[in-house]
Amino acid sequence: MKLLDIKNLSLRINTAPILHNVSLTMQPGEITAITGESGSGKSMTALAIMGLLPQGAVPGGQIMLDGTDILQTPEPALCKMRGNTMGMVFQEPMTALNPLQTIGAQVAETILIHEKTTKAQAHASAAAMLQRVGLDQPPSRYPHELSGGQRQRVCIAMAIARHPKLLIADEPTTALDVTTQARILALLRGIVRDFDMGLLLITHDLAVVADVADRIVVMEKGRVVETGPTQHLLQNMQHPYTRALFAASTHRVDLPAHKAAPPLLTVRGVTRAYPPSRKTLLGPRHRFKALDDVSFHIDHGERVGLVGESGSGKSTLTRAILGLEAVQQGQITLDGQPVFTGHKPNIAVRRQMQVVFQDPYSSFNPRHRVARLITEPFHLLENPPNGAARDRAIANALRDVGLSPDDANKYIHEFSGGQRQRIAIARALIVQPELIIFDEAVSALDVSVRAQVLDLIADLCRKRPLAYLFISHDLSVVRSITDRVLVMQAGKIVEQGATETVLTRPRHPYTQSLIAAAPRLPATGAA
Amino acid sequence: MIRYTLGRLTSLTVSLIVASLVIFAVIEVIPGDPAAFMLGVNARPDTIAALRAEMGLDQPLFQRYFAWVAGMLQGDFGTSWTYKTPVADLISARIWVSLPLAAYALILSTAIAFPAGIYAASRRGGAGDITIMGATQLGVAIPNFWFAMILVLIFAVNLRWFSAGGFPGWGNPALALKSLTLPAIALALPQAAILARVMRSSLLDMLGEDFIRTARAKGLTRRQALWRHAVRNALIPVLTILGLQFSFLLAGGIIIEQVFFLPGLGRLIFQSISARDLIVVESVVMLLVFLVIVVNFAVDLAYAAVDPRLRRR
Secondary structure (H helix, E strand, O other), X not given: OOOEEEEEEEEEEOOEEEEEEEEEEXXXXXXXXXXXXXXXXXXXXXXXXXXXXXXXXXXXXXXXXXXXXXXXXXXXXXXXXXXXXXXXXXXXXXXXXXXXXXXXXHHHHHHXXXXXXOHHHHHHHHHHHHHHOOOOOOOOOOHHHOOHHHHHHHHHHHHXXXXXXXXXXXXXXXXXXXXXXXXXXXXXXXXXXXXXXXXXXEOOOHHHHHHHOOEEEEEEOOEEEEXXXXXXXXXXXXXXXXXHXXXXXOOOOOOXXXXXXXXXXXXXXXXXXXXXXXXXXXXXXXXXXXXXXXXXXXXXXXXXXXXXXXXXXXXXXXXXXXXXXXXXXXXXXXXXXXXXXXXXXXHHHHOOEEEEOOOOOOOOOOOOEHHHHHOHHHHHOOOOOOOHHHHHXXXXXXXXXXXXXXXXXXXXHHOOHHHHHHHHHHHHHOOOOOEEEEEOOOOOOOHHHHHHHHXXXXXXXXXXXXXXXXXXXXXXXXXXXXXXXXXXXXXXXXEEEEHHHHHHOOOOHHXXXXXXXXXXXXXXXXX | OHHHHHHHHHHHHHHHHHHHXXXXXXXXXXXOOHHHHHXXXXXXXXXXXXXXXXXXXXXXXXXXXXXXXXXXXXXXOOEOOXXXXXXXXXXXXXXXXXXXXXXXXXXXXXXXXXXXXXXXXXXXXXXXXXHHHHHHHHHHHOOHHHXXXXXXXXXXXXXXXXXXXXXXXXXOHHHHHHHHXXXXXXXXXXXXXXXXXXXXXXXXXXXXXXXXXHHHHHOOOHHHHHHHHHHHHHXXXXXXXXXXXXXXXXHHHHHHHHHOOOOOHHHHHHHHHHOOOHHXXXXXXXXXXXXHHHHHHHHHHHHHHHOHHHHOO
């Protein structure tokens, strides 16, 4: 018998059509991955199976789960099924847990609402389940005391506490580091095998899909465009969308060669420590070193990557380079000028550096027009252009990133994620800086959009020598867009060298573990 | 938790010291010599000087400040210039009207606002929500002294359920409570309207949080998710408003006490200001500040009780 059988599922929310004739089946104990770009309807399909569609959603068709049609089941019966027959893990572990309850209580709750049992017994089972998911923390902990990976383990424990037949995981590792991602994926695989559970994995990451899934379902704009066993599908991709998706995931940009040049940015012996709160009332303060004797340089026109897990000090380093924060030891200079003089940042140096952030949705003021947004760095200049010169600068900056000068009068909400990231790059370019810092600048983008933005960066490098520091957790992106790479761990740079050399022949064990943890796409028939 | 409490206690002490300095300084810079005021326009300069000496006004500033603070610490607030009785006696007679009134109003406003806010949030966009939000809009807009007079007209003048004003004392607690009921309602309703709106919007924010979706995925009903996970999280901003409201209820009593002829601190401070009885003004204001700071301290402790993230800091 099939575990899950979706027939012609359609869905509209108010009047907007979301899903069209989605059909898919799953056998018990099988791992099926739904993949596709944002807006393809992956998550809505999952929520429909859970019976947790948002208000105003009108579903049609049939979702047979373990012999029950979810769409025909009344809410009270669905409540009994959720957590019991099907469980779900969501993308963002940082916000998925109630901050005011202990993790043990939250796992025990799944048991208590479905089983007639004592509180003590439920808590004991919860503790056992937390151990099963490999959490090395006591159940009395609160969510804020745990890391993202640990919290995701708690979420998994909560979803599987009653051994449901189907586990749905919606982008369960997207918010996590590569090494943590590898561990969580291994855990999910182990649980599916041990509990004979079906796993519906929703992810945009084809490498993860190829690594984990038995079957793949590819969705585009609310439709299933291709489906089949993983190995077979990867070898014989039929639909053009699948091929395009795959090509974008393995996209290599054509970066112009870097010519030797004098150093631009020099970071020498930089240390930044934060005093954490005292453990005891009058106990000694241990200093936490976010940056520990960091030294490196970036030459004029050189493209340097920076990789490392969260908490390794990447953000602190970015802030120090930009002069947003003083450092306790060492010096950072740009073209020989210190970024920080005395107690305030050096404006003359600041205008030579710009930054592009990760989130294209929250890094713009929604009440300003694009023209004002991208001319913000002008306040760093002594004589900012005005009148016709300003308009020309705006038009050029927009044209450089592949947008139209007419876009200057629009507001940011009129643009897609990829377009917003182009606008962010235009904002960085408008003062013609010597150095740009890309802080996870393509991490929030879909693969095809990401490929376009990476091509744009390579294009810009061709037009004029552009030096940048490219911070990313995605090794395949760093590999194609940088000349040299720095690997950071616990505030130290543990390895640096030519990107290709470091990524193919890593010397430091940490680099080796990072590379081993990164999921890889197999060579395919499409390539 | 101990560290957090000690930290809050330190901040409480510092606030009190700063407040006492500010109150003392403000009263000092107010123009008008109390001695001259008390003796009238025709007083001879040497009589005024004698009275100033008697009142201690001729001593240096810092000495008077320390004398004032030291006195308060021992329960000696000085002697009222107009009433000729110890300020401490004046206050102790009246605080047992004002404090119970504020507490009564606070309990009423919470008792009205919490269910109203939770109900409105759980039925967002429904008829109940729209009705409650409309009522709170009205409640926020109506001035409480006007509302107090309407209450008197309806319940005291027409229906004769309550007396129109006055306070019989705590000899008969039921009667005392009864006489505080109309003033407490007049004070509480506008506050309840604000509090209900805060409760509703805070709860709606929480209902949109990821952990509510997680709770629903576990199999909790909408109602269970609301009560078990959303309400306690929503309390955090509500507590802030509650703390602010208490100070407003204490000070806001000034007008309501006038309307209902209640012998409370509000009336005392009002009369003392008119009579330029600065020692009374100083002491009552300091007392109000003390009460407000203590309530905020209690709110801070309540935060920690609700939110484990604060406890281990």
